[in-house]
Amino acid sequence: xxxxxxxxxxxxxxxxxxxxxxxxxxxxxxxxxxxxxxxxxxxxxxxxxxxxxxxxxxxxxxxxxxxxxxxxxxxxxxxxxxxxxxxxxxxxxxxxxxxxxxxxxxxxxxxxxxxxxxxxxxxxxxxxxxxxxxxxxxxxxxxxxxxxxxxxxxxxxxxxxxxxxxxxxxxxxxxxxxxxxxxxxxxxxxxxxxxxxxxxxxxxxxxxxxxxxxxxxxxxxxxxxxxxxxxxxxxxxxxxxxxxxxxxxxxxxxxxxxxxxxxxxxxxxxxxxxxxxxxxxxxxxxxxxxxxxxxxxxxxxxxxxxxxxxxxxxxxxxxxxxxxxxxxxxxxxxxxxxxxxxxxxxxxxxxxxxxxxxxxxxxxxxxxxxxxxxxxxxxxxxxxxxxxxxxxxxxxxxxxxxxx
RNA sequence: GGAGGGGUGGCCGAGCGGUCAAUGGCAGCAGACUGUAAAUCUGCCGGGUUUUCCCUACGUUGGUUCAAAUCCAACCCCCUCCA
Numbered sequence: 001x002x003x004x005x006x007x008x009x010x011x012x013x014x015x016x017x018x019x020x021x022x023x024x025x026x027x028x029x030x031x032x033x034x035x036x037x038x039x040x041x042x043x044x045x046x047x048x049x050x051x052x053x054x055x056x057x058x059x060x061x062x063x064x065x066x067x068x069x070x071x072x073x074x075x076x077x078x079x080x081x082x083x084x085x086x087x088x089x090x091x092x093x094x095x096x097x098x099x100x101x102x103x104x105x106x107x108x109x110x111x112x113x114x115x116x117x118x119x120x121x122x123x124x125x126x127x128x129x130x131x132x133x134x135x136x137x138x139x140x141x142x143x144x145x146x147x148x149x150x151x152x153x154x155x156x157x158x159x160x161x162x163x164x165x166x167x168x169x170x171x172x173x174x175x176x177x178x179x180x181x182x183x184x185x186x187x188x189x190x191x192x193x194x195x196x197x198x199x200x201x202x203x204x205x206x207x208x209x210x211x212x213x214x215x216x217x218x219x220x221x222x223x224x225x226x227x228x229x230x231x232x233x234x235x236x237x238x239x240x241x242x243x244x245x246x247x248x249x250x251x252x253x254x255x256x257x258x259x260x261x262x263x264x265x266x267x268x269x270x271x272x273x274x275x276x277x278x279x280x281x282x283x284x285x286x287x288x289x290x291x292x293x294x295x296x297x298x299x300x301x302x303x304x305x306x307x308x309x310x311x312x313x314x315x316x317x318x319x320x321x322x323x324x325x326x327x328x329x330x331x332x333x334x335x336x337x338x339x340x341x342x343x344x345x346x347x348x349x350x351x352x353x354x355x356x357x358x359x360x361x362x363x364x365x366x367x368x369x370x371x372x373x374x375x376x377x378x379x380x381x382x383x384x385x386x387x388x389x390x391x392x393x394x395x396x397x398x399x400x401x402x403x404x
Numbered sequence: 405g406g407a408g409g410g411g412u413g414g415c416c417g418a419g420c421g422g423u424c425a426a427u428g429g430c431a432g433c434a435g436a437c438u439g440u441a442a443a444u445c446u447g448c449c450g451g452g453u454u455u456u457c458c459c460u461a462c463g464u465u466g467g468u469u470c471a472a473a474u475c476c477a478a479c480c481c482c483c484u485c486c487a
Contacts, residue, residue, distance in 0.1 A: 235442080244414085244432055262440080269441050296439055327440060361433085364448055370434040381454075394433075396440055 009034035011069035015227075017284060018277040020062055022203045022230040025213060030225040033197065034071065038124060041066050041198030041227075042074035042190055044131070044183065047082045047105040048097065051251035052112055054263075055241025057279055057310075058229045062200050064116045064281075067124060073117050074196055075128040076186060077106050080135030084179045086161075086208075106130065112250045115310060127194065131186050138185075147185055150218045151211075156180065159207040180208045187212025191224060203228045232278065235270040250310055257311045258334040261319030262396070264303035272298050280305035326398050329375060331390045336399040343386035346371055346378050349401055355393035370394050 005027055007013040011034045015021050024030060033039055043059045045052060052060070063073040082102050097105075110128060113119075117126040156162060159180065162172060187209075190196035199209045209226035216224040232240050241248060248263055249255040267275055272295065276287045282305060290298045300320065307316035322332025338352035347362040350371060356362035363381055365371050371378040372392040373385055385391055387403035 266440060269439095272441090294439090295441075299439095299441080323440080356433095358451065359453090360451065361449085363454085365434065368434045368448060370448095394435090 005031075007031045007035075009069070011066060011071060014065050014069065015062065018065075019274060020058065020065070020229050020278065022228045023206055024227040025210065025225050026223070029223060030198065030227075033225075034069070038071050039198055040072040040074060040190075040194050040196040041200060042076050042187075042196050043200050044076040044078050044081065044186060045109065046078045046086065047102045047109060049247070050105050050108050051247075051249040051254050052109055053241045053250060054248045055232075055239060056250070057240070058232050059201060060113065060116050061278060062227075062229065063113075063126070066200075067117050067126060070124055072124045072194075073126045074190060074194060075110075075113050075117070075126060076190070077110065077128065077130045079103070079106055079130040079132030081131055081179065081182055081186065083132075083135075084182050085176050086179050086183075102132075108251060112310070115312065129190075131189075134189050135182060135185070143185075146219075147181065147188075147215070150215055151181055151184075161204075161207055180211050183208045184212040184215045187224065188215050188219060191216050191220060191222065197222075197224045198227065199224070200227045200229070203231055235268040252311060252315075256334070256336070257307065257315040258319045258322055258332075258336075260311060261303045261307045261316065261323065264306045265299050265323065266396075267299055267302060269295055272302060276302050276305075280309065331398065331400060335390075337402050338391075338399060339402050339404045340387065341404045343384040344401075345381065346373060346383045346385055346391070347381055349385045349389075349391045349399075350393060353391060353393075353397075353399035355391070355397050355399065365393055 005016065007016055007027075009031050012021075012027075012031050041063075043063055045056065045059075063075065066073045079102055082097060082105075113126070113128065119126045119128060156177070157166070161180070162177065166172065187196070187199050199212055201209055206226070206228050209228065213224040213226050216222055234240065243263070247254075248260070264275070264279075273287065273291050276282055276290065276298070277284070280287075280302065282290065282301075290301050300323075303323075304316045304320045307319055311319075318332075318334050322334035325332040326335060336353050338349060340349075340352070344352070346366060347356075347359050350356040350362040350365060351359060356365055362371075366378055366381045369377055369379075370393055373383060374390050375392070385401050387401055389401040390398060391401060392398045
């Protein structure tokens with residue numbers, strides 16, 4: 001969508017040209033600040049799950065572009081805000097997580113960032129902080145007097161996150177109602193600690209972000225800005241992040257490299273150009289070149305570039321090589337494997353590889369003509385497969401039987 | 405507090421004493437066509453069992469029946485209207 005403006009600062013110009021910008025506050029002043037010198041910006045991430053997923057990728061890429069343009073990114077782990085729970089875009093309150101669960105999720109999540117931004121002590125090196133560090137020590141009455149007085153209930157009631165709940169007569173607890181205040185306070189705290197002047201996030205965060213920028217202006221008398229991305233959906237209307245098979249995790253231990261690569265490889269034709277801009281480092285000129293060629297080659301390029309960013313070049317190349325070999329009729333190393341001591345039936349092999357949830361489902365797969373051993377369709381469910389065999393379910397799912 | 409309506413398979417939504425593992429739609433999986441895409445058409449779509457067999461399922465717990473998702477009772481939860 002974008003705002004159609006032209007920007008003087010490389011950072012905003014890049015975001016705009018690549019489709020990252022949905023809304024931003026005082027574009028002219030932010031552009032001037034970013035053009036003039038280094039700025040510090042942040043994005044917060046909740047720790048409600050064990051890993052971030054590709055729905056978070058747009059935000060992560062913005063931090064990457066921020067750093068690439070010579071600015072300083074701050075990754076805020078929402079150890080504290082996760083305890084409150086963001087009502088934005090939700091009909092119901094999320095179950096509250098305990099400290100141990102949040103800490104575990106946070107530890108798992110932080111590893112994903114190391115591939116996208118460079119952490120360190122240099123001026124534009126990324127910083128990671130946990131907002132629990134300052135939120136958990138807040139004293140109630142002093143907080144109300146310093147921060148709470150700047151928030152108008154009248155206005156808070158008009159924010160979408162609150163209004164939608166009230167309009168639908170869904171419950172909204174006082175705890176959740178405070179989320180925006182707590183997030184606004186984060187921005188203030190980051191402004192004080194790091195001179196952070198920009199908060200970015202998804203479009204559902206607009207209210208929270210503006211709240212923070214307002215708070216900084218009122219308390220510190222300084223200007224701060226907010227920027228949101230559009231909600232990225234696939235051509236079929238589905239949201240990024242999830243497929244019917246489950247969340248598309250960034251962490252390798254939750255989703256194998258090959259599966260991650262395959263996911264991008266199977267991108268809808270209509271999404272390829274857009275995704276190349278959002279999820280790879282290729283320049284716009286390179287993308288034009290790629291798109292001018294074969295669409296399937298473009299998808300391979302998207303898959304390899306996106307996988308390299310998230311999982312490393314080596315993993316991306318291995319996945320690409322495996323795909324080339326496997327879909328060329330052979331088999332690649334990165335395929336799922338099932339270790340057996342002696343030959344098993346095709347049914348057990350399909351279940352063992354995770355291609356069928358039950359023997360009944362495996363049976364149906366065979367009956368429907370979808371099962372293959374070494375490329376040959378299996379018609380008899382009694383067929384045995386031993387180590388070295390390649391088992392396929394449909395055209396896209398392939399696995400290897402190996403010896404224990 | 406009073407009066408109604410409802411809770412069904414991943415989701416939506418029929419069924420309202422046996423013929424119900426439960427119509428239909430969506431999602432999903434597979435086949436055909438293709439390009440590891442989309443669209444379209446076809447099949448499958450609780451679990452086990454080499455299959456006119458067994459198990460588990462229609463909010464929960466009991467009951468009536470030869471037989472219940474379907475009837476009764478109590479309880480839990482949701483919605484609407486009245487106070």
